[in-house]
Amino acid sequence: MSAEAVSALGLLGRVELPGVAGSICTARRYVRGVLRRSGQRDTYDAELLVSELVSNAVRHSESGRAGGLVTVAVANCGESVQIAVTDSGSATCAPRIPPGQDEGAEGGRGLWLVRELSLSWGWHEGAAGRIVWFRLARR
Template sequence: MGAETVPAFGLLGRTDLPGVAGSVCSARRFVRGVLENSGWRDTYDAELLVSELVSNAVRHSKSGRAGGRVTVAVANRGDTIRIAVIDEGSSTCAPRLPAEPDEDAEGGRGLWLVREVALSWGWHEGTAGRGRVVWFQLAWR
């Protein structure tokens, strides 16, 4: 891939969203726009995975409380992009990847899907114990 098809290394975009279910659609639209403006050809996987992570953030962290927020950041990492979802954390719930998803359950497949589709993924507590960051990387397309 030539340098002319890959934008300069670094942050491509960042947005803060309310910690509500409706923000899943906003996160997808934001990621699609940032990637398309950067020359990305196929945004489907990125949109799917950011939907899962924002949904988890709203459902399982303090971001889902009244006034809560979720941040989505998209960065160029050279030959990959990295998308991070930053929530307000939880003292009772940490990201957990089931060995195999329950096919009959209504949920519980989000992180499994991220693991299956992304090149890599992970999570860590935010700086100074504030919030949590869950991220994934995809190959530049």
């Protein structure tokens, strides 16, 4: 999500975190706090999905290297909220939902969950890095 897009949507909060596994929990708490302060009562899906995206950023992007950063932005879109995770991208790995999800697999379902639980989602490369975003209805 570009800075212009975030501004137009109504930025509720933005945080930059180290590209380490410990940031997954921090991102979850941050999103919960921002959403509750904005009047959102149900934050479970947002917390789950931001966990998946930050986990992917740390595992599969250059942000997971020493000194890497991940940014989480939360924006008000009226009847929905948009959450975007920006990382440093990867030359060898792009966000995709693997075909034929195996219910017995221990991993690989993060983006599938994002697709299933969100109103919409997507990703693009931007000047700041790779941005993966999703929208959820406000409740």
